[in-house]
Amino acid sequence: MIVIGGGLAGLAAGVALADSGWRVRLFEQRPFLGGRATSYVLPDGEHVDNCQHVTFGCCTNLEDFYRRVGCADKIKFFDRLLLLDPQGRIGQFQAGFLPAPFHILGSFASFSPLSLWDKLSIGRAMLDILRYQGKPPDVQEVAGISMLEWLRRRGQTQGAINRFWRVVLVSALSEELERIDARYGVDVFWKTVLSNRTGYRMGVPSIPLAELYDGCKTEIERRGGEVLLRSSVRGLKMENGQLAGVRFDEAREESADAYIFALPHTALAELLPESVKQSDPGLANLDKIKVSPITGVHFWFDRTVMDEPFLTLLDTTTQWIFNKTLLYEEPSSDLDPVAAGLPRRPLSTSSPAPSNAPPQPVGAHQYLQLVISASYDLLQKSRQEIIDLCLAEVRQALPKARQAELLKATVIKEAAATFSPEPGVDRWRPKQETSIPGLFLAGDWTQTGWPATMEGAVRSGYLAAEALLRAHGTPRTFLQLDLAPDGFIQMWLGKQGSEGTR
Numbered sequence: 001m002i003v004i005g006g007g008l009a010g011l012a013a014g015v016a017l018a019d020s021g022w023r024v025r026l027f028e029q030r031p032f033l034g035g036r037a038t039s040y041v042l043p044d045g046e047h048v049d050n051c052q053h054v055t056f057g058c059c060t061n062l063e064d065f066y067r068r069v070g071c072a073d074k075i076k077f078f079d080r081l082l083l084l085d086p087q088g089r090i091g092q093f094q095a096g097f098l099p100a101p102f103h104i105l106g107s108f109a110s111f112s113p114l115s116l117w118d119k120l121s122i123g124r125a126m127l128d129i130l131r132y133q134g135k136p137p138d139v140q141e142v143a144g145i146s147m148l149e150w151l152r153r154r155g156q157t158q159g160a161i162n163r164f165w166r167v168v169l170v171s172a173l174s175e176e177l178e179r180i181d182a183r184y185g186v187d188v189f190w191k192t193v194l195s196n197r198t199g200y201r202m203g204v205p206s207i208p209l210a211e212l213y214d215g216c217k218t219e220i221e222r223r224g225g226e227v228l229l230r231s232s233v234r235g236l237k238m239e240n241g242q243l244a245g246v247r248f249d250e251a252r253e254e255s256a257d258a259y260i261f262a263l264p265h266t267a268l269a270e271l272l273p274e275s276v277k278q279s280d281p282g283l284a285n286l287d288k289i290k291v292s293p294i295t296g297v298h299f300w301f302d303r304t305v306m307d308e309p310f311l312t313l314l315d316t317t318t319q320w321i322f323n324k325t326l327l328y329e330e331p332s333s334d335l336d337p338v339a340a341g342l343p344r345r346p347l348s349t350s351s352p353a354p355s356n357a358p359p360q361p362v363g364a365h366q367y368l369q370l371v372i373s374a375s376y377d378l379l380q381k382s383r384q385e386i387i388d389l390c391l392a393e394v395r396q397a398l399p400k401a402r403q404a405e406l407l408k409a410t411v412i413k414e415a416a417a418t419f420s421p422e423p424g425v426d427r428w429r430p431k432q433e434t435s436i437p438g439l440f441l442a443g444d445w446t447q448t449g450w451p452a453t454m455e456g457a458v459r460s461g462y463l464a465a466e467a468l469l470r471a472h473g474t475p476r477t478f479l480q481l482d483l484a485p486d487g488f489i490q491m492w493l494g495k496q497g498s499e500g501t502r
């Protein structure tokens, strides 16, 4: 069988099918794997991720995939999320001793960037999500309502919207609140913080992204398959309405008994002949799925300017700062003091270090990566404008950066980073099975129930592999169960006879 596209969707499908005894040939147009979640070497020799990627405790399929390909130990999980506003006020989210859904209550109550009224209004909306187990009736409409509308219906304060809902959801869904289907917005809170204690834990790779996928090639080749890089599919060969092969440059053709197209929906729409699009309603509406941008900014400073592994900024263009130098370090108690049971270092928000501060050790350069999701406003800005804007924000947030020299900087704009989870988008997302025999789809944009995430991409790959095996009369399940509800939620759902879902 043939898989086209070496992003997470194609890799997950390929590895699952290889595991089922299929000889998989995977074709990827670029010289490396990983698609939109990858890394490469800049001309000056620096390894960079196209953008920082994070996972969460609730991403059970991504975790399963990492285990299958032998890189699960390269993901470091953190229990504490730290937020900082321009006034230097710090808030954090961290599970306390109470069971779900009250485990975050302690850190939420002391979250200083929010007023009491903000917190009370957030609490009311959370109760509504809880009452309906993540599925309030007004998010079930096919045409969808926006998250902003959903929040307004629940009387959320401006502070709660700007400093809580927007902060979490723009990062999680890479879209503005007015363009997010409330179904996705509500689901984020149900899966990460309300239904269990560990869904919110954030996992960050400790190696460049592309290196996570080394094991995929091994898995596919172990079963007689191959991974072919720099192999761009240029077209489909159709015979009597059937898919008879795929075309490459120089009149090369390849055929197989089944095909999984694991491309971005925009690339698939260009590749598919009009006759194929019209023969399947799921393929006819790909152009209705819009895209949203994410911008990554990479800074190298001449000294250590940040002690925490990552930080969320409030009220700024920059949303996240990741301390790549620290994250790439070998495991140490510094990285996860919670796990190590150590007291936390306070974040330094005091004035800049005095000029007689001890000199930094030679070579103590620090590499930071900044993330701006739904970065529509940056698309038209020049590289230098973006660097100036973000550098000023970093220097405001991290006093030690004010005296540090910025050695170099890179900006990576991904204009089509994710599909936009706008209200009603699910109508246009096709299933993995198509009406054309032997043609299956994978990609974060297919019907997975999830937004555009690595978890969504892996789910789509597993679902495509399951559909293919079903069609060949050898069904198998790859999709993992969602994180089980725990604490009071488990007791409550248990009473109602609920079972784990996929």
Ligand SMILES: Cc1cc2nc3c(=O)[nH]c(=O)nc-3n(C[C@H](O)[C@H](O)[C@H](O)COP(=O)(O)OP(=O)(O)OC[C@H]3O[C@@H](n4cnc5c(N)ncnc54)[C@H](O)[C@@H]3O)c2cc1C
Pocket (backbone or CB within 6 Å): 004, 005, 006, 007, 008, 009, 010, 027, 028, 029, 030, 033, 034, 035, 036, 037, 050, 051, 052, 053, 054, 055, 231, 232, 233, 234, 262, 263, 264, 267, 294, 295, 296, 414, 416, 417, 418, 442, 443, 444, 445, 452, 453, 454, 455, 456, 457
């Ligand atoms: C900047 C950025 C930040 C993100 N941050 C996060 C995050 O923190 N957490 C998270 O969970 N998700 C994040 N995402 C989303 C996540 O990266 C994607 O949802 C996921 O990687 C999509 O995987 P995919 O396999 O569906 O598609 P892709 O990764 O796009 O894979 C498609 C593959 O097909 C290949 N291809 C295209 N055309 C052809 C052709 N004609 N022939 C052969 N090959 C072809 C492409 O080169 C690509 O490798 C982010 C995305 C971006 C861009």
